[in-house]
Amino acid sequence: MTMTTKKLSVQDIIFTLEQYWAKQGCMLMQAYDTEKGAGTMSPYTFLRAIGPEPWSAAYVEPSRRPADGRYGQNPNRLYQHHQFQVIMKPSPDNIQDLYLGSLKELGIDPLEHDIRFVEDNWENPSMGCAGVGWEIWLDGMEVTQFTYFQVVGELQMHPVASEVTYGLERLAEYIQNVDSVYDLEWADGVLYGDIFKEPEYEHSKYSFEESNQEMLLKFFNDYEAEAKRLIKLGLVHPAYDYVLKCSHTFNLLDARGAVSVTERAGYLHRIRIMAKTIAKAFVEERRKRGFPLIHDEKLRQKTLDEYTKRAEKAKQRAAKQAAKKAKQAQKGDK
């Protein structure tokens, strides 16, 4: 690739990464339309990372973190930043090289920089997720989070997915050699600040000062109730949407300082319980569809048999327990 002296705009960077990862076999998905704190929480990662089916996808995810808002004043902290998310399951043997290839596409030649893989294990307790990996340093700056998922929704991963999350603003600041995110060029002649400074201010003002706490508290409870109801109905995706809404609502309450330390653990626990149930239910729904994304027919059949056996056993166990409970309840009545 020949580099002109013109620096890549943010949209050039996105476009380059999309093309690159599409060539590596990733499907280009679009940002998911529910508020969320990270690209990992998109169903294209959280749900699709679970279960035995292969899945490779790439997408930009606007990620909202109300507590990180700085009224558009801080050059590096944002209410909403953008992640470029790549998820590949099973993790390819050459995933590190694939990642380094993407930097080359962006004009970052490893021989002209110092690129390191520095240990950084990742955890999202509220979603029951944990993984092992690195933050990637580009001349000392962390530009990417690289994770081999080990547990998602409290389920052990098999196969294991690898996730690569680029912090787009950071990367672009480096490429464009600017010190403030607001000076980034998003497209020809239009700066990041032109687009986002106002919403950053307003969202910060809203999150820290103006949000209606009572309403948010009520929303949280309603969303939770709805998610639980939908889980019972086997409507995994709508249920998950409501979990995302719970999570964002909690983040808003947290930013407002409306959540005490004690309550915090309680809220996170409630979200985790739902995420865990949905993770399980998602695998079950995919099983019922026969795991169609496993294209090797023999492997598909074998996997399906295994999961079906397991599901039946779980069902029997559940039935037994229910019977036992009923019996006990009867005894109690007498």
Place this chain on the structure above:
Amino acid sequence: MTNSYLLEVGVEEMPAHVVTPSIKQLHQRVADYLKEERISFDSIKEFATPRRMALLISGLGDKQPDIDESVKGPAKKIAQDQDGNWTKAAIGFTRGQGATVDDIEFKEVKGVEYVFVEKHIAGKSVAEVLQGLPGVITAMNFPTLMRWGYNNLQFIRPIRWLVSLLNDQVVPFKILDVEAGRTTRGHRFLGHDVELKQATDYEDALQADFVIADQAKRKQVITDQIDAIVKKNDWVINKDADLLEEVNNLVEWPTAFAGSFDPKYLALPDPVLITSMKDNQRFFYLRDHDGKLLPHFIAVRNGNSDYLDNVIKGNERVLVPRLEDAKFFYDEDQKITIDEYVERLKRVSFHDKISSMYDKMQRVAVIAQLLGNHLGLSDEELADLDRAAHIYKFDLTTQMVGEFAELQGIMGEIYAKLFGEKDDVAAAIREHYMPISAEGALPETKIGAVLAIADKLDSIISFFAVGMIPSGSNDPYALRRQAFGIVRIINARNWHLPLMGIQPELAAAFKQAGIELPYALDENKGQVRAFFLDRLKQLFSGEKLRHDITDAVTDTKADDIANVIEAAQAIDAHKDDADFKETIEALTRVLRIAKKGKLDKEITVDPTLFVNPSEKKLYDAVAAVQAAAADRTVAENFAALRSLAPVISEYFDENMIMDKDEKVRRNRLAQLTILARLAALVGNLDDLIVK
């Protein structure tokens, strides 16, 4: 012939802190395996980088030694029937040994003839043995484990290549679907795949491909490069050994370089600058000859010096937002007052089940005064201690500590001084966290030491009172470390405080101060005592004190930790004395007989009931020891008891304790019981082993 064997496990980048322990572990496991397999070798050399663990084994034997052995089978009368035909037992035995009945010989064992087979087991070749290494490698333990792809193997990071080269031949094996061969990999960016002709080519071949595989050599290169930069600029550096070790394990081909930042950030306190550089970026910080921090740093790149300007510029840029943030926090934090920060602690939880941080400080202030009075602090010291105890957690609510949690206490001291607190009050704020680890430094100031004890004691008593008592590996609030910290401070300062039974005294003090506790203080009293005694055992074990002495002195009802330590020292100092055995035997005899007497409460000895002169002698001697006991140290009391030994022996020689006359009997038991109680001041001497 002696052979060389190269094993290399190539992985995706390991965490820096794992590299050194891992190569040591692999070395140990491989050495153990070869020993177990009876393959001799001269030496094993370790190589390790973030991407590889390698061992070069020299002087390796060709094969396992053959084994010739006679294997004993059934007795002759079972092996042959009356007609001399071989029985099933005999045939089965020989088959089991890979032989036939033709190989059978008879030998006598204790007068009975048995079947024997001479067996020759040819030793396996070294190559064959080396093929077992995958089992050795995959058995390794790591602090964090992961799986990848479709595999179930748990390892530190994905294994990407394996080299297994015996002299110039590949010893083939596989881990998952990675086949061992002769191809290693050079530096990730500067190097290539490298085919090795000979195992012994390893180090040089990698050197030519931009990997210094020998950890010590690599570290030396870094040290030399740093020294050169420092010398050239006339700087002074603290070559932090831990940081050097970490940096060494983040690179395969190091190039050190210097960078700078805007001198305006030097207005920040040193610890803030150092944390930003060292902990966040793995930079070495620099000072001038007067000890003042300089606006420069040294970092180490994983690569050569090409395009070094890019790397320097990038690293300099990363530091700016961090320092900018810190400067912002530093300026903002000074705009409010300590009182306001303290007020905010009402909303900071110490623990849900216990109280806020603010309430904790109120309790600690009471405890600190109580301890200060016990220690006889001056009025001024008590006042300073009281001030420190009422504010010592305030920095937790500053923005700086919110961002750099590791600066808690350190920022407290800095801000306290800026806000006009006295130096020793400020120092106590930093020191109350000490010791931070089992071996960590102790508080240097008296007030800091009292506050450190008070803070830790409150945590221990509070968590115990709400039933959150450490068990097994479950100690989330590090109460063991805190209790051990108290023991270490007391040991260092020889402070006599009734800590192990202080609850009633504390309860009264809290009541007087009008503090309502969220729990009942007296519960778990025994458990708190046992908890401290366990930490004392830990201390003694670290000092290699004899186990029976530890047992004796920790079998005590004493409240004073320093007394237990003193008792241990006193016994330890005399354990090799010529009369030690005799003394302890005399005293333990007293203990055992007194125990049988089962006398309790107030007891007195009636001199009018004495029959023999030795009774009066002991009576006077014990009375003297008893009268002085309260004002004496444990060591002095122990010395006094030891001096009684001849009198006690004489007493036993002349008097029958279990006399027929009940009054005399009782009187003598009372005498021994009084003596036993005095002995208990030292510990339970009955636990001592004297041979």
